[in-house]
Amino acid sequence: MGDNADDAQEWPAGTTMNLGFSSIYFGYIPSNASNCGLRWTGVSGLSGATIDSATLSFYANGDHSAAFTGDWYGEDGAAPGTFTTTVSNITDRTKTTATCEGDNTDFGVWTNDTWETFTGDGVNTIKQIIQELADSYDPSAIVLMHFQASGTESHIADSHDGDATKAAKLDIISTPGGALAITGAGIASVEAFGSATVALAVQTITGSGIASAEAFGAATLTTTVTITGTGIASAEAFGSASVAAIITGAGIASAEAFGGATITTTLTFTADGIASLEAFGAASVAGSEQAITGSGIASLEAFGAATVAVVxxxxxxxxxxxxxxxxxxxxxxxxxxxxxxxxxxxxxxxxxxxxxxxxxxxxxxxxxxxxxxxxxxxxxxxxxxxxxxxxxxxxxxxxxxxxxxxxxxxxxxxx
Incomplete structure (x- = not known):
């Protein structure tokens, strides 16, 4: 917590924002219920991690144990902003699904001028709130919010405005995400998994529904893939797989990357719809001479020995x-x-x-x-x-x- 706008009081609850209080009240401020918000920056490395523990620490301003009830939530976002003087700036923030109670019994008995800790209500925890954020985002900032529910008492702690060295702390211990088990369907690219280990079993992949196989790496295609002429954006990474199909000239954007794949049947090409034939190599174009107009063919590099009769x-x-x-x-x-x-x-x-x-x-x-x-x-x-x-x-x-x-x-x- 590094700024006076990183902790705030909404008092009365749901209305006026106060960013300059020297103390933070959990529960009730004389005459009105109060909500409070806490924000920490410099967060990194939580995306996909397992949250082992999450502990809040407060520097008690007075002895406190009297009754009130309340609830904790996180703000559902990757980089929530500082608090502002806009009315209801705590209430109007999007809440996480995960929550835990924050009653006086959950806070425990506080002793003046002592660091006190909070982890949860005995069933639900702050850790679960942080886990939801880590599962959804790569957070760079975290906001926790306490909403008063009932009672006329409170626990009071020093705020950043009162003493920056005694502002609320959030300590998170986490384990980075482990090896990922990824199935062959639904993955367009794994370029951005960074240093994560992708542990792929042998995949049986059908010929339909795959936009790109660029990132299947060393996965083995265990059967001959039959590919129709439509619906395949790129065959760049099929490698040595055998393509057993008659492919019409329509619907194939590029054959550049069939590479060493074996085309087991004679290909019938119509005169239109072929953007490039660069990589058909020694394939034979069987049939009568092709009537190809001057438009629609970007390259004829690889027609090989085929006879092309041009108007x-x-x-x-x-x-x-x-x-x-x-x-x-x-x-x-x-x-x-x-x-x-x-x-x-x-x-x-x-x-x-x-x-x-x-x-x-x-x-x-x-x-x-x-x-x-x-x-x-x-x-x-x-x-x-x-x-x-x-x-x-x-x-x-x-x-x-x-x-x-x-x-x-x-x-x-x-x-």
Whole structure:
């Protein structure tokens, strides 16, 4: 206890706060019931500890043994603040569930100018209150509060204001938390357990419901894990476990950390939804050539010997158009339209609206046709960016045919 605001009297109980009394009254101050609060700082190392004992010490101001009743509580918090002059600043604090009685018989007979101690009522103890705080927090400060219940007498002790060397003391003896038995479910990470020993038995872990296995350490996965394509955020720590599954291209954010895991079936990948294939290594991509658009693939480093046939894109003509969306009424819809065709049956011609200003294909602008004669095709309604932008059309398709595109324009039919 290091400050005059670390002990206080609420007198009458539930109303006025008094931070300058030279004594602390447990029970009754002439004419009114009284509540009192005590605060200690510099607390550390209690998180998860077993509280072996907790003892309060008071320096008696007078001889006291007369009858009153009351109850002790702690403030439910990791770092309760000093007492203030705000009305009911003791009563309004959140109390612990743990409590013990603080009657005159529990305090015992006090002798003037003598250190007296208090540990509990014979059934419940101050130790139980401190244990609740240690189980819930890593406390850096502790507040204990005594609430008068009945009677017109009191036990009186020196306060910090009266004599700082004789202010109330709280002595706690504790045993740090021991080895933790942690099951395989529900633990996202054990990075912050510090020097605590994590004693893991062999865990049988199913393929669902595990967000991350980063911290399972040396735990053994005793069965082959079947993992579906959705719901797995990361496989970083599955180590040498065998993954027996067909994984679709959707729902897998990254395969970077499959490491040396054996993928026992051919993987079928769709063209979208794969952010990275960096770590698939020598895996074979079986099937027909993959039609992969230019967007949505962050890296192709590890496709290995697989054949990837990519749509080629090129400009046509010198058509360009300036569009400022603010020049059009609210709700105006924009469409990309062009005449496109392919020279050979079995091939597809494509066209896109390209934002020259921002250097990107306009989302949703792709149109296509397998017609060998000219076909006019219109996109769905587009969402064009605000401000003045310059656009042009691009055409393309897979190799093996000739593609044409003309009469391109951006239409605003409802403007």
């Amino acid at each position: 080629t894109m090129s400009d046509f003509g010198n058509w360009r158009k300036q569009i400022n969306t603010s020049d059009y009424p609210t709700g105006a819809e924009f469409f990309f339209e062009a005449v496109i065709a392919t020279s050979d049956a079995g091939f597809t011609a494509y066209a896109w609206l390209y934002n020259i200003t921002d250097g990107a294909v306009v989302a949703g602008s792709q149109i296509q046709s397998t017609d060998t004669s000219d076909e006019r095709v219109r996109s769905a309604a587009l969402s064009l960016p605000a401000a003045n932008k310059e656009y042009r059309a691009k055409r393309g398709g897979f190799g093996g045919a000739t593609y044409k595109c003309y009469s391109a324009d951006v239409l605003v039919p409802n403007a």
